[in-house]
Every structure is written in structure tokens, then in C-alpha cells.
Amino acid sequence: MIDALRDVDLKLIRAFTTVAECGGFMPAQAVLNVGPSRLSTMIAELEQRLGLRLCRRGRVGFALTESGQEVYRAAQRLNADLEAFRSSVGSLRGKLIGNLAIGLVDNIVSNPAQRIAEVIDRFSRRAQDVRITIHMDSPQELERKVLDGRLDIGIGAFHHALPGLAYHALFLEEQTLYCGRGHPLFERAATDIQQVDILAASYAGKGYLEDRRPLNLSAQAVSFSMEGLAMLVLSGRFIAYLPSHYAASWVGKGQMRALMADTTSYQSLFECVTRQGHSRTPILQALLEDLHSGHAKRLLQPDTGRSATSRKPRRPTRLAET
Structure with missing residues (x-):
């Protein structure tokens, strides 16, 4: 389970949100510019860090699990908060x-x-x-x-x-x-x-x-x-x-x-x-x-x-x- 966020965790979370928004691993590869094996490894590593199964893949296609849907919503809030922090700090320097x-x-x-x-x-x-x-x-x-x-x-x-x-x-x-x-x-x-x-x-x-x-x-x-x-x-x-x-x-x-x-x-x-x-x-x-x-x-x-x-x-x- 993630006790404290690290840079590598943020990268894994961003990879997961991209997979979720693209509706699968294959379309997300082009967006992230990573190969299939690397992307699979990243999602597996995030699942291991969280102790949760996030998605299912197979003949029936790609789908988020219930836990995956909750993690995706939490990741959206986290990404929005990080973006707001970045924007606010930039405004202190008079720059967007x-x-x-x-x-x-x-x-x-x-x-x-x-x-x-x-x-x-x-x-x-x-x-x-x-x-x-x-x-x-x-x-x-x-x-x-x-x-x-x-x-x-x-x-x-x-x-x-x-x-x-x-x-x-x-x-x-x-x-x-x-x-x-x-x-x-x-x-x-x-x-x-x-x-x-x-x-x-x-x-x-x-x-x-x-x-x-x-x-x-x-x-x-x-x-x-x-x-x-x-x-x-x-x-x-x-x-x-x-x-x-x-x-x-x-x-x-x-x-x-x-x-x-x-x-x-x-x-x-x-x-x-x-x-x-x-x-x-x-x-x-x-x-x-x-x-x-x-x-x-x-x-x-x-x-x-x-x-x-x-x-x-x-x-x-x-x-x-x-």
C-alpha cells in the first residue's frame, strides 16, 4: 500500500489514468510513447503498490474493476490538485x-x-x-x-x-x-x-x-x-x-x-x-x-x-x- 507518494508513484498513476481514459492498453501506448511490455509492467507495479486489482484484460476486452474505477476517480482529483498547485505557484512569480x-x-x-x-x-x-x-x-x-x-x-x-x-x-x-x-x-x-x-x-x-x-x-x-x-x-x-x-x-x-x-x-x-x-x-x-x-x-x-x-x-x- 502507498504510504507516501513518490515521483515514481505519480508516473504510475498518470499511466493508469491514461489507460483508463483511452479505454485500453493499446491506444494508451501511443499517448504515453511506451511499449506494451513497459506499460503492462507499470500498471502491475501500481497494482502491487496499492494492493488492488485495477483492470481486467482478455478476450472480452478492457474494463476497470470497481476498485479501478474508485482509484481512477481519486487519481483525477489528485491530478487536478497537482495542476492547481503548479498553477498557483507559477502565479506567485507573475507567470501562468x-x-x-x-x-x-x-x-x-x-x-x-x-x-x-x-x-x-x-x-x-x-x-x-x-x-x-x-x-x-x-x-x-x-x-x-x-x-x-x-x-x-x-x-x-x-x-x-x-x-x-x-x-x-x-x-x-x-x-x-x-x-x-x-x-x-x-x-x-x-x-x-x-x-x-x-x-x-x-x-x-x-x-x-x-x-x-x-x-x-x-x-x-x-x-x-x-x-x-x-x-x-x-x-x-x-x-x-x-x-x-x-x-x-x-x-x-x-x-x-x-x-x-x-x-x-x-x-x-x-x-x-x-x-x-x-x-x-x-x-x-x-x-x-x-x-x-x-x-x-x-x-x-x-x-x-x-x-x-x-x-x-x-x-x-x-x-x-x-
Whole structure:
């Protein structure tokens, strides 16, 4: 049993958390840059030090034991505390030091309302020695990873306020209904398309929780990414909601068209999410300040006559608040 942590123990714990997060030994090898035999030895040594069986391997695949799950959660807390210590000590010297894990939903880079690249530039101009990693995931996964400490912050369109998380409004994204060339509605005049035609079309939806849309559409196909939805639309078989900035290139090429945009489009509220009840590291506080500065005027509603969000919005929270 570990009575006092040593440097070697921290290395073993980090190896174990990587294996747990990668879902097995093989994918973790590339992340840790170690061979299979070395990684197996490290996990076996940690199990011996703890006196616990942490994981099972075999024909049925990789899985953490109950003890392994508890140790993993404890390791996450330990890694977060070590990172907070490192960051706090660096701030005493007037310098940001540590790691920053940012989670984003896919395909927001072309949204003219977001200023994330400018925020990263502003943050990088501070006196700092910060290793930034960016992860792409669904909104629900971003929330889960922020909650368990794998991400410092997530940015996306979130549809429920989960306990333990703080949500801060950033910018809006227009969602528009599209069909692709070859679809029965593609060549029809806009004045000839009615709501009944939309409801009768095969709809492709997101594989995760969606906004409350203006129309109650039942999905005949799903995708967990915008790229997958775009592929379904381009097939000419399905209609789907896509961010208007994302679909613009295909619209310009004559491969997609919007459907009843004046009545079926809506605005999604994009927010950043952080853990509640945890002291913010100087690194996270600095990033939140830069996000607030970069998006202070981004919530102005476009002149479309449509509501800013598709659901009852939470009261926007200033990023500087604790």
C-alpha cells in the first residue's frame, strides 16, 4: 500500500489514468510513447503498490474493476490538485504555468460570431508557460469531461443545466434546415414549399440531445457530428439542420439549399461551461477573462425577427463572476 507518494508513484498513476481514459492498453501506448511490455509492467507495479486489482484484460476486452474505477476517480482529483498547485505557484512569480484542456463542439470555426482563435491569441500573449490541448466532442461529452476534471472548460450549445457546472453565455449560432441536390424539394420554387412538405421529408437529426426546433421532426437517420449530417444532406435523401455558416460553401456551389429559412431557422446559444464549487486556477481565470472580453458584444441578436434561442434561455452569467 502507498504510504507516501513518490515521483515514481505519480508516473504510475498518470499511466493508469491514461489507460483508463483511452479505454485500453493499446491506444494508451501511443499517448504515453511506451511499449506494451513497459506499460503492462507499470500498471502491475501500481497494482502491487496499492494492493488492488485495477483492470481486467482478455478476450472480452478492457474494463476497470470497481476498485479501478474508485482509484481512477481519486487519481483525477489528485491530478487536478497537482495542476492547481503548479498553477498557483507559477502565479506567485507573475507567470501562468501548467496545462489547459479546452473542449469544443465540432465545426464552429467558421461561425462569424465566435472569437475563440482571437481569445487563444490574447491568452498566449500573457506571461505564460501553458500547454494548451483542444478536444472535440459532443455537448454531453464535454459536460461530462468538465465534471470529472478531464477538461478545464467546454464550449458548445448545452440544453440542460447540469448540477455542479456553471454556464456562461458567449455567442449565437444560426441553425437552418437544408436539403441537397437530388432531393425532391431541391428544384421546387420556394413559394411552392409548405410546412406539410417539410414534415413529410426524411429528417436526419443529431445523435445527441438537440435544441427545441420550430418544427417537431422525427429522425429517420442520425449523426453524432455535423460532417455526418452534411453527408446525409448531400446524399439528396434527407433534410437536416446545419449551422448556416457551415452549410454556406455547399449552398454557394449549388449542392444545398435552405428550406423555409424565415420560419424554420432558429438561434442556438453557445456557452462555456466550467466546474462549480472548485477554486479556479489562475490559468482558467485568465482564459475566462479573455473569453469574456472577446465575446462581450457577441450576444446581440441578428435582425431576423426570430428569438435568440430555441429554448427559455438561462440568464447570461458574466464570465468574471465566481
